[in-house]
């Protein structure tokens with residue numbers, strides 16, 4: 403328990419340290435504002451007593467002027483505190499948002515498969531936003547409130563100790579109640595955040611699948627689920643809110659009792675001429691002022707509950723480890739890289755094996771075509787090669803090095819993958835082609851696109867490489883998307899390329915263009931092609947046929963073509979490209 407508190411504190415300090423200077427200034431400004439607030443009622447007291455004693459107009463004017471100047475100064479200080487508080491809050495929470503995003507991007511696919519993007523947005527932004535006030539103001543406001551409380555009570559003891567004693571009793575009772583119930587709303591606040599993340603996940607998922615939702619007339623069903631998710635957020639939110647406002651309500655009741663007691667005592671002393679009218683006013687003012695820091699502490703207890711649930715969720719997220727442990731080796735042989743799979747077994751879930759005992763070798767510079775029915779494990783094979791998942795047993799070697807011993811950056815620098823789905827990012831055409839790598843020159847991009855057949859498309863764009871593209875990929879046709887993806891990988895000059903061909907039919911001209919681009923891409927590297935067209939297979943050296951995650955056939959293309967019993971020869975005879983799927 404103590405250790406977890408220390409960890410939370412150390413964790414919090416990590417994000418507050420970079421803004422410690424600003425926090426210091428914030429504290430000073432708050433103390434100055436507290437001082438002004440404490441002094442102002444005393445000026446009013448003097449004003450009343452001077453006026454009641456038929457004092458000189460000039461001293462009344464001086465007192466009124468001082469009051470006004472201090473009131474204006476206090477306003478300025480309040481604005482400065484608010485500005486700096488927001489500044490500190492944004493700086494510190496953005497550091498945390500950055501850490502969370504970086505961490506999520508490194509987590510393995512098993513983690514991401516069960517989390518929707520909407521839920522992740524809530525965790526990276528929503529939870530952190532809930533902590534923003536805590537980051538910027540919690541420490542400052544708690545310190546400020548205690549200083550103000552100490553100031554008020556200290557002054558009160560110099561004025562009238564029985565009244566000061568009642569006020570002190572009330573203050574301790576309020577703070578005690580808040581400390582006692584401060585954790586009451588933490589769990590329900592955490593549940594509320596969870597429900598909210600689930601709602602965002604749901605909305606994101608349905609909007610991403612809008613075509614299917616509309617085409618299948620699924621809107622009423624989606625709305626029904628949406629209302630249920632909303633209801634869950636509402637119920638959890640209401641419970642969390644009720645548990646959070648309990649401390650506040652407790653102080654409101656205590657405060658009403660304290661004000662009554664203090665005023666009764668004050669009037670009693672005034673009627674007995676033990677205190678002046680000005681002092682009675684001062685006592686009244688200080689009693690009212692006492693409400694502020696106590697209410698502030700109550701608010702901060704609520705903020706603490708909200709923040710603690712966010713901190714717990716963020717720490718949980720940061721504590722989740724990727725199953726992909728990086729290796730340290732960075733050196734791979736120059737030139738095209740060979741590939742070996744040795745008795746590789748793999749499954750997504752323990753109960754359903756996907757790859758069984760896969761063993762094959764591709765020598766540097768060779769091309770391997772992989773075919774197999776839908777679900778036979780073709781994509782899974784490329785995913786394990788790119789370390790999106792860990793294999794269960796066996797070994798995969800690239801350039802003779804086990805990929806588990808390689809650093810991920812070394813692997814991705816030399817191994818490229820062209821997928822069927824091209825993801826576009828919000829940015830220029832150039833950035834989308836280079837994936838934001840500023841070291842690739844425009845002339846190299848244009849030369850490459852010319853070679854791969856994408857130049858015409860780029861020239862048709864209004865501002866060439868500077869054309870702004872929108873996120874997604876819907877602005878590209880299937881053929882363009884494939885050319886785009888090929889160009890992207892080509893620009894990185896890989897030594898081993900995995901190409902997942904589009905399974906959709908393309909027109910003859912686009913197919914020819916694609917074939918030229920693939921040939922160009924694979925001239926200087928080893929190639930693994932998940933083939934969907936017979937023409938592609940003509941260009942490969944070896945063919946592997948997968949079925950139910952096992953190798954059904956593996957051999958040199960020419961030999962298989964001559965063997966009438968082979969799967970490939972059968973394909974050539976029937977010409978049924980759909981059997982390649």
Ligand SMILES: Nc1ncnc2c1ncn2[C@@H]1O[C@H](COP(=O)(O)OP(=O)(O)OP(=O)(O)O)[C@@H](O)[C@H]1O
Nearest residue numbers: 515750751756775776777778779780781782783983
């Ligand atoms: N993320 C996943 N979680 C669980 N099972 C999965 C996952 N992805 C694929 N599978 C399962 O693994 C098996 C192999 O899928 P894989 O995508 O590798 O097949 P494929 O040969 O590439 O199929 P296609 O040609 O249709 O893309 C299938 O039974 C599939 O249902």
